[in-house]
Amino acid sequence: MSVLTNNTIGEAKRKILLDRFEKFTSDIYYTDVNFKSKVYPERRPIDDVLYYSVPELARIPFSDLNSNLFKPLNERSNRTFGPSWSTHWFLLNITVPDEWAGKSVHLIWNSSSEALIFNMKGVPLQGLTGGDGGDKRHEFPLISKAFGGDKYSFYIEMACNGLFGIGGATMISEPDKDRTFELKKCEIAVFDEEAYELLMDFKLIADMAAHLPQDSNRGSQALLTANKIINKCDTRDRSTWGDASKIAKSFLNQHNGDSQHTIYSTGHCHIDVAWLWPYDETKRKCARSWSSQLSIMNKFKDYKFSQSQAQLYEWTKQLYPELYEQIKQKVQEGQFVPVGGSWVEMDGILPSGESMARQFLYGQRFFKKEFGKYCTEFWLPDSFGYSGQLPQIMKLSNIDSFVTQKMSWNNINKFPHSTMHWQGLDGSRVWAHFPPMDNYCSQVHVKDMLFNVSNFKQRGASNISLCLFGFGDGGGGPNYDMLERLTRFEKNIDSVPIAKLSSAKDFFDRLKKEQSGPDHQLEVWHGELYFELHRGCYTSQASTKRGNRFCQVALRNVEILNLMSRSDDLDLSEEWKLLLLNQFHDVLPGSSIGLAYVDAIDYYRTITKNCEDHISTFTNQIKSTCDGNVDLNHLHDHVLTINTCSWDRSQVVEYALPNDSNHNVAQISHDGKALSFVKVQQLGYDFDSQKLCPDQIQLTSTSDFIQIKNQFVRLQINQQSGHINLFDYRMNRWVIENGGNEFQLFEDVPLFWDAWDVEVYHVDKPIRIHDPNVKLEILESGPLRACVKLQIQLTQNSRLTQFIKVHANSSRIDFHTLVDWNHEQHVMLKSKFPTTIYSPHQMASFDAQFGHLQRPTHRNTSWDWSKFEVHCQMWFDLSEFDFGLAILNDCKHGCSVLNNEMSISLLRSPKSPDVNCDMGHHEFTYSLYSHEGNLQSGNVIQEAYQLNYPLICKTASGNSYGKDSLFDLSAHSVVIDAVKRAEDDRRSVVVRLYESFGGRVDHVVLGVSKLILGQVKRVCRVNILEEELEELEFQDQHVDLGVFGAFQIQSIKFEFE
Ligand SMILES: [Zn+2]
Secondary structure, eight states: OOSBOSSSSBHHHHHHHHHHHHHHTOSSSSTTTSSGGGSSOEEEEOOEEEEEEOGGGOOOOGGGOOGGGOEEGGGSSOOEEOSTTOEEEEEEEEEOOGGGTTSEEEEEEEOSSEEEEEOTTSOEEEEEEOSSSTTOBOEEEEESSOOSSOEEEEEEEEESSBTTBTBSSSTTSOBOTTOOEEOOEEEEEEEOHHHHHHHHHHHHHHHHHHHSOTTOHHHHHHHHHHHHHHHHOOTTOGGGHHHHHHHHHHHHTOOOOTTOOEEEEEEEOOBOSSSSSOHHHHHHHHHHHHHHHHHHHHHOTTOOEEEOOHHHHHHHHHHOHHHHHHHHHHHHTTSEEEOOOSSSOBOSSSSOHHHHHHHHHHHHHHHHHHHSSOOSEEEOTTOSOBOTTHHHHHHTTTOOEEEOOGGGGOSSSOOOOSEEEEEOTTSOEEEEEOOTTSSSOBOOOHHHHHHHHHTOTTBTTBOEEEEEESBOBBSOBOOHHHHHHHHHHHTOOTTSOEEEEOOHHHHHHHHHHHTTSTTOOOOEEESOBOOSSOGGGGTSSHHHHHHHHHHHHHHHHHHHHHHHTTOOOOOOHHHHHHHHHHTBTTTTTTOSOHHHHHHHHHHHHHHHHHHHHHHHHHHHHHHHHHTTOOOGGGOSOEEEEEEOSSSOEEEEEEEEOOSSSOOOOSEEOTTSEEEEEEEEOTTEEETTOBOOOSOOOEEEEOSSEEEEEOSSEEEEEETTTOOEEEEETTTTEEEEEEEESEEEEEEOOOSSOTTTOOOGGGGGOEEOOSEEEEEEEEEEEOSSEEEEEEEEEOSSSOEEEEEEEEETTOOEEEEEEEEEEOSOOSEEEEEEEEOSOOOTTOEEEEEETTEEEEEESSOOSHHHHTTSSEEOSSEEEEEOSSEEEEEEESSOOEEEEETTEEEEEEEOOOOSSOTTTTOEEEEEEEEEEEEESSTTTTTHHHHHHHHHSOOEEEEEOSOOOOEEESEEEOOTTEEEEEEEEOSSOTTSEEEEEEEOSSSOBOOOEEEEOHHHHOOEEEEEEEOTTOOEEEEEOEETTEEEOOOBOTTOEEEEEEEEO
16 A cells, blocks of 8 residues: 555655644543643533432422432432432532633532433433443533632432443343443533633544545545644643634635525434333423423524424423423524424324324324414435325425435445435325435434435435434434534535534425426435334234224224214313324334333233223113114114124124023033124114024034035134145136145344344244144034134243134134233244235235235345335235235234235344233134135225224113114225314214225215214315314215225214204
C-alpha cells in the first residue's frame, strides 16, 4: 500500500490526525489537558441527599411520597440500589458555592439507571439516563447564571432498569431479576458554554474529516482545519479559544451549491409501549422522555418533536397532569407534534381489519379532542410488515401519508424505494416515505447525514428526505448535542446535506409540492409490504394471539347483541382500548419479556369476562322479548340460535343440554352436550331454528382406517399414523391422498432475534417425533357429527390431543387441538397437508384485513424465496379453477404453501426475551375446508367467519317464539364486519361493510329491521372516524349503497326516529 494517496495528505498522517482529534474530545484519555474536560471545569458533590427505597417493586406516584420515610444517603454503607424493577426516591438539597456566582451550573446525576427529576411540587422536569453508553443523559441545567449561595431542592425518582430494560447476557436475554445499579454521580458542575460551542464546532469538522471521501478536497480541508484548531487552542489559556473558534466558523461558513439535498429532521422518541419492560414502566418513560424534550424546546425554538400513540398521551394526562398541560401548550405552539393517528403503534399485520379501524377511530378522535386536529401521517416505523389494506384504512381516517423504516431490515431483498406512492388492495394511494438513514433514532452525526443521501433511492427524482432523530425504543429522545449539530447543518455547510428542523407534515407538504409538476413521477408500490424478517412473530406467544382473536370476536358479538337485544347503550371503549393496547408491535407479535405478557393475558381475561357477561345478559334479553309469543304449532322446547354473521346459516350446533331431559335433540355429544341442526338468518336470532338435517354422518372402522362420510366428503384416518386422506364426492377426487395433518417438529434456531425469527433453513432440519404412533378413539359416530380423539407424544415432554370432527351437511373438518407444550427448547411445531391441488399460476390466497391477497407457491426469485413463512388472518387457500382446499384457523397466523403442500404453524419455543415463551397448555382449532369453484364461489371467507363466530345457542323451555334480523344484505360478496353504536350519537348505528371477493358489485342494498332498531330517519356514508361523507337515499327501511369496488370498505351510519 502506498503511503501517499493521490491527495496531498498521506494516509498515515490522516489516520494519526483523526486519532489526535479523538483524544482532544475524549471522556477517557488526557482529560487533564484535553478540550472535552473544559466543558465542566469544576465539580462539587451534593452532600445533602435523602433517599427512600419503595418496597416490593412498587411504582408509586409523587403524591404518595412520605417525607418521614426518607433517610440520609451518607448513612448508607454503599451507593448501590436494587433489585431490578425497584424504585428509589431521592431528595437533593443543593447550595451553589458563592464563588460560582455568574456561572452556568448543571446538576450531574448518574445512577446507572433511568431516572426522572421532579420539582418540589411533583412536576417532572427532565429525564436522566445513567450509564456510560452513547444514550446517556446525566446533565440537568440548573441555572444559566448562578447568584452564588443559591439553594435548590429536587426529587429524583430512580428506576432500577436501563433504557433497554435489564437483559442478562444480551439486550434481549431473559431479564436479570437481581441486577443492582450504582449511584455514580450526584454533583453540581460549572458548565462552560464557550468551551461547549467550540467543542461542537470542532467535533463536526473532525467528523467531516473522518467521513467525507478521503480523496475529496473538502475532506482534506476539514482534516487540516481541525488540526489547526487544536494547534491554536491552548486548553489552559482561554484567550486562545476565540481564534480557534474563528478558524472553525470560517470553515463552517462555506456553503453548498443549489443542488444539495435537504433532510427534514424531526425529533422523535420511539417508545415501545411494552417490550423489554412492562406497561407500567412505559408510563414513566413517557414522563422522562417528554419532560426532557420540553426543556430542549425552550432553548431551540425551531425544534419540532414528533410523538405518536394516543395511549401514551392518555397515560401522561392521567399520571402527570401538569406535564401534560405543558405538552398541550407546546402542541399549540407547533413544537410538540402528535403524529400517527393510531391508539398505539400496533402490529401492522396481525390485528383484524376492524381492530385497525378502531386503532384510528380511538386514536384520531383522541388527538382531535385533546389537540384540536387529526394527525395527517400514519407513523409505524417499527412494525414487522404492513397490511395491503392500510392505505385505504388510513385514507378513511383522514391520513394520506405513511412513515416507516422497518423494510430496511429485510434480510433477503433490499427494498427499492425511499419515497413512493403506496397503493393498497382496493387501489387507495398514500404518500409513503422510508427515512433513508434506515432508522428512527438517528444521532445526526456527519456520517448519518452522508449515508442518508447515498442510501436515498429516489436520488434525482426527489431532493428531500425525512430523518427521525433522538434515542428511541426505550424512550429518551434527542439531546442537546443533536440539536447543536442540526442547527449547524441548517446553516448549510459545504459537502454536508442541509438539515431543516421540521415536522413530518412539513416534509410531506414539501414533497407534494415538489412532486406536483408533470416531470415528477414517483414509483408506486402495490399491495402489502411483506417484511423479510421476524417471521416467527406470526406464531410466538400463542396465548396472546388467541387472546387477541377471541377478544376481537367477543367484542364484535357484544356490539351486535347489544343492538339485537334492544338493550340500553353499552360503552365498550375501555375493553376496546385494552385490546388495542395489547396489539402494540412488540406485544401481539410475541417479542416482549414475560412480565409484559402477565399484563396482556390479564387484560384479555378482563375483556373476555366482561364480554361473556354482556352476551349472557343480551341473550336472555332476546329470549325475554320472545316470551309470551305463543305458537300452537311449536309447543315443544326450543333452541334460541343467534347468528352474528351477515349471511343465513344452516349447520350443526353444539350447546349445553338443559337439566330436564324432555329436549328434542338429534345427538348427544361425548361430553354430554346437545347437537342439533339449525337454520338461522343473517345477523339475526331464531327461536325455532331446529330443522331436520338433510345429511347424515356414517362412520366405519377397520384395522387400517377410521372412515367418516357425509354427503360432501370422505375422511380416512390412518389407524397407525393418524394421518388423514380426504376425498371430495362433488368433484369425485382425492384432495389429500398421501397423508395430511402430519405433525412436524423442526429445530428453530434463528440468527439472533430469538422470539422474532424463524429462519429459512429450519425446514431442512426436522426433529423426529418421539412416538409417531398415535392413539385413536372414536368418540362420536353420528348422525350429526363424528368425533375421533387422536393422541400423540410429540416429544418426551410434550403431548398433543386432537378432536377431529366432521359435521353433517358440511365439508369442513375441524381439528380441535390441545397441546401440553413443556420444556421445549427452540422447536417449532407445524401440521402439514400435501394436497393434490395444482395451482396453474403457482399462487395461493391468504386472508388479510378486509380482503385477501395472493402470494407465490414457488421459489423462482429471491422475492418469492423470502416468503417461505407467511401470515394470514382466518384462512389460506390453494385452488385450481373449479376446486380448492382452504385451511382455516381460530387463532393462528403463520403458514406456508410450497407447490401443492400447505402447512400451518402451531407453536414455537424461543427463549429470549421470555424464557417461558409458549410453555404450558394450548387450545386452538384449525380446519380443512374443501370446496367447489374458487375460494369466492366456494364460500371460504364465510366458512372461516363461521369457524370464528360459532352460532350462539341457548335452550329455553316453554313456548317462546320469534325471530328477526338486524339487517338484510343483498350482496353475497359483501360482508358486514362491524355493527356498532355511533361514537357521538349513541342512538345511531354504524355498519361497516367490505367487498370480500375482490371485484366490483353494483347496487348493494341494505335493509334495516324496523322492529329492532326503529324507523330510519336518515342514512349517510361516513368515514372510519364517523364523519359524514354523503347522505344516502333510503326507502322502506332499505338503502341502496351503490357500488362497492374490489375490497372497498364502507361505513354507513343510520339515524333513527
Ligand atoms: Zn418499537
